[in-house]
Amino acid sequence: MATETQRPQQVDDLDCPVVDADFHLTEQVSDLIPYVERPWRELFIGHNPFDEDANYYDPFPSSGVMEPHITTGRAEIFSPDAVRSADDVIEGMELLGIDYPLVTPGAVMLSLGLVHHDEVAAALAHACNTFVLDQIVDEARDVLATITVAGQKPRLAADEIDDRRHESGMVGVYLPTGGLNPPLGDERYDPIYEACERAGFPLLMHGVGSGTMKSFPVQYEGFSRGMENHVIAHPFQHIVNVVSMVTHGVPERFDVPFVFQEAGIGWVPYLMERMDNEYYSRRDDAPMLQAPPSTYMREHFYYTSQPLEGTQNSPEYVCAMARLMGAEDCLMWSSDYPHHDFDHTADIYRVFAREFDRPVLENVFGNTAYEVFFD
Amino acid sequence: MSTIQDDDRLHYVTRAADLKPGDRAVIECAGREVGVFNVDGTFYAVGNYCPHMGGPCAEGLVTGMFDADEAGNVSFERDGEILCCPWHGWQFDIETGDHLGHSKKRLLAFDVVLEDGDVYVRV
Numbered sequence: 001m002a003t004e005t006q007r008p009q010q011v012d013d014l015d016c017p018v019v020d021a022d023f024h025l026t027e028q029v030s031d032l033i034p035y036v037e038r039p040w041r042e043l044f045i046g047h048n049p050f051d052e053d054a055n056y057y058d059p060f061p062s063s064g065v066m067e068p069h070i071t072t073g074r075a076e077i078f079s080p081d082a083v084r085s086a087d088d089v090i091e092g093m094e095l096l097g098i099d100y101p102l103v104t105p106g107a108v109m110l111s112l113g114l115v116h117h118d119e120v121a122a123a124l125a126h127a128c129n130t131f132v133l134d135q136i137v138d139e140a141r142d143v144l145a146t147i148t149v150a151g152q153k154p155r156l157a158a159d160e161i162d163d164r165r166h167e168s169g170m171v172g173v174y175l176p177t178g179g180l181n182p183p184l185g186d187e188r189y190d191p192i193y194e195a196c197e198r199a200g201f202p203l204l205m206h207g208v209g210s211g212t213m214k215s216f217p218v219q220y221e222g223f224s225r226g227m228e229n230h231v232i233a234h235p236f237q238h239i240v241n242v243v244s245m246v247t248h249g250v251p252e253r254f255d256v257p258f259v260f261q262e263a264g265i266g267w268v269p270y271l272m273e274r275m276d277n278e279y280y281s282r283r284d285d286a287p288m289l290q291a292p293p294s295t296y297m298r299e300h301f302y303y304t305s306q307p308l309e310g311t312q313n314s315p316e317y318v319c320a321m322a323r324l325m326g327a328e329d330c331l332m333w334s335s336d337y338p339h340h341d342f343d344h345t346a347d348i349y350r351v352f353a354r355e356f357d358r359p360v361l362e363n364v365f366g367n368t369a370y371e372v373f374f375d
Numbered sequence: 376m377s378t379i380q381d382d383d384r385l386h387y388v389t390r391a392a393d394l395k396p397g398d399r400a401v402i403e404c405a406g407r408e409v410g411v412f413n414v415d416g417t418f419y420a421v422g423n424y425c426p427h428m429g430g431p432c433a434e435g436l437v438t439g440m441f442d443a444d445e446a447g448n449v450s451f452e453r454d455g456e457i458l459c460c461p462w463h464g465w466q467f468d469i470e471t472g473d474h475l476g477h478s479k480k481r482l483l484a485f486d487v488v489l490e491d492g493d494v495y496v497r498v
Contacts, residue, residue, distance in 0.1 A: 069464025074436050076461035249447060276477075280427070281464045283476040287443040292476060 017099040022206070023092065024106020025136065026082045027128065029058070032108075035127035035134070040120050059120060060111040061179075063214040068284040075281070080107065086138040093142075102204070103136055103145040104174045110208040113151050114179035114215065121150035122157065129164055137169035146174040146204055154188055158195035165199035172201045178208030179215035182222030234263035239271055242297065246275060249288025251300035257372045259302040262336060264309045266317075269324035272297050298326045302372060304334035305364070306343040311351050319355040328360040332369040379490050388487075388494040394418070397455060401433050405498040408433065409485060412469050414456055420496045421458065421472045422483035430462030432482055440466060440475055458482075 008014050036044070044059075069075040083089060083106070093101055105112075109128055115121035125148045137145045147164045149157035161173055173196050177184065184205070196203045220236075223229050238260045245251065251258065275293035279286060289296070303325070310317040322331060333349075336342040345365075352361055379385055386404035394400055394413045401410045401423055408423035410433025423433035439454035457475070458467045466475045472482035486497040 068441075069459070072436065072438065072459075072464075074438065074459035074461075074466070075464035076435065077430075077463075249443070253445070253447070279476050280474065280480075283466065284441040287441040287449055288447055289476075291478075 011097055018097060020093075020096065020098040020101045021204075023089070023098070023101035023103050024083060025089075025103060025132075026078070026080055026084060026107040027105050027109055027131070028080055028084070029060075029108055031084060031131055031135075032124060032127045035130040036123055037126065040123035043117075043120065059115050059117070059124065060108045061114045061116065061214075062111060062210045065210040065213055067209070067282065069282045086136055086141065086143050089136065089138075089143045090141060100142050100144055102172060103132070103143060104204060104206065105132075105148055105176070109148060110176055110206065111178060111211050112148070112176040113208070114211040115150070115152065118150070118152035119156075122153040122160070125150040125157070126160060129160065133164075133167055133169070137167075139169040144169050144171045146170065146172040147201070148174045148176070149192060151175055151177065151180040151184075151189065151192070154191040158191040161192070161195035161199055161201070165201065170201075172204055173199070174204045174206065176208065177205045178211040179219070181215060181219045182224075183219055183228075185224075185228070186222065234261075235267040238263045239267060242271060242301065243275065246289070246293045246296050247286045249286065251296040252288050252290065256300075257302055258300060259304065259332070259372070261304040261334065262306060263303070264307055265303060265305060265321045265325060265327075265331065266309055268297065268303055268330075269321055272325065298330055302330050302332055302368065304332045305348065306334045306336040307341045308343055308348055308351070311343075311347060315351045315354055318351050322352065322364075323355070327356075328363050329368070331364050332372075333365045379488070379493075379495060382497070384497050385488060385495040386498055388420075388496055391418075391489060391492050391494050394494060397437070399433070399437070400494075402496070404496065407483075407498055409496055409498060410434070410458075411487060411494060411496055412437070412458070414469055417470075418487040418489065418494055419469050420485040420487050421467070421469065422485070424483070425460040425462065425465060426474070426480045426482065427460065427463060427465050430460045430465075432458060432460040432465070432467065435459040435461040437469070438466075 011018055033044070070078055083092060089101060089103055105128055109124070112121055112124060115124065128148045132145045137143055147161055147170050149160050151157065164170055175192065193203070242260065245258070272294035275297070279289070279293050283289070308318060325331065333345070335345065349365065352364060386402065388402055388411045389400050394411065396413050396415050399410055399412045401408060409420050410423050411418060411420045421433055423431050425432040436459045437455060438457050438459060439451050440457050441449055442452045443449050456469055458469045459465065467473060467482050468475065472484035474480040488495040488497060
């Protein structure tokens with residue numbers, strides 16, 4: 001095992017190139033218009049955001065979500081002009097100490113999957129790639145990029161990949177997935193995967209915050225197998241509800257022990273850290289809170305353990321998740337008996353007993369629930 | 376009582392008259408970058424280094440903060456007293472350097488000394 005002195009002290013000390021696998025442009029519609037080809041370009045002339053004086057149509061739908069740190073201009077680094085040229089990319093590489101950025105669209109094109117006109121979506125992807133090759137990619141300066149494709153037209157997407165894959169500086173395929181319905185397991189997307197395989201390119205998939213809000217419940221309905229649903233049904237519902245309740249101060253306003261059942265535990269520390277991260281940047285959206293969201297998730301919410309993921313393959317994972325969520329205060333053992341995926345007490349105990357001592361075990365296996373339900 | 380000249384931790388910033396309410400000055404002294412702010416006639420100084428990821432916090436937007444009463448009615452308070460890091464929008468109280476939402480994160484805060492119409496910061 002490496003000692004502290006042997007271990008590289010900073011990224012610069014590593015012998016490997018530093019690659020940034022998600023580095024964005026802030027492309028705007030006006031960057032794309034010169035590259036949109038006919039006939040689709042004709043649809044926009046005179047009636048579109050490409051014409052600054054006739055801005056009543058925007059091909060990229062949004063649910064209008066307000067991001068306070070962005071709409072106020074507080075997070076100034078994320079400005080529309082931040083990364084719109086190769087020089088801008090270089091500036092970001094220097095700021096972050098990156099050797100190779102995988103440059104992908106990160107502004108209007110994030111919503112490509114929501115464009116309702118399928119052919120226009122494909123035309124915008126094509127235009128974006130021409131723009132990127134013309135103005136962004138610079139192999140001599142290690143600015144590498146990806147081929148953007150529209151999921152609405154998988155065969156055109158495959159053509160796009162085939163046509164662009166030999167272009168210098170293109171190293172992957174980028175699929176904006178926000179709003180794409182049905183989900184990506186549907187066979188209609190196979191041409192995209194086949195084209196990636198032909199090209200020997202990885203496929204980068206990137207959601208979009210605003211669009212996802214409108215599309216997610218619909219997209220969920222596109223599942224066609226029970227397993228797809230069941231893997232995420234419980235944790236996703238809880239994630240939606242926990243995020244909503246904490247943001248709106250429900251645990252601040254009501255003295256109720258809220259118990260979230262049957263979703264396992266790994267999502268809990270994940271969501272705690274994720275919510276805190278967001279809160280530090282945008283507490284304006286949750287002004288009722290007197291503490292970071294994780295505090296409420298630990299002190300006001302409880303979680304039942306079943307179906308406890310990881311017991312068969314990775315008991316150390318189970319213990320790590322339990323430790324990170326503060327299991328001694330908020331985790332309640334549960335069986336879900338007699339459902340098809342019930343957990344057995346002895347099996348679960350064996351896993352927790354690897355790490356935790358009697359007081360924690362007693363809380364998890366009884367005391368906490370006893371206090372919440374019976375005291 | 377020591378004079379300005381005797382205190383080598385004091386660094387001249389600007390004439391007070393040149394730093395109007397709402398204005399700021401970012402200076403380098405003692406190996407640090409420090410932002411000095413005039414908030415409604417009172418001067419405050421904080422480090423130009425965000426404890427999150429090292430962004431130039433003292434160069435960010437000065438604004439206010441949203442608050443809510445027990446019924447959830449939202450109001451905008453303390454306009455001009457809150458400093459935002461331009462990288463991720465983390466918000467800090469200019470007076471204390473404290474982060475608005477994270478009890479363990481704060482900007483370095485420095486004393487400001489006014490003498491003969493000059494502004495000094497103690498670093």
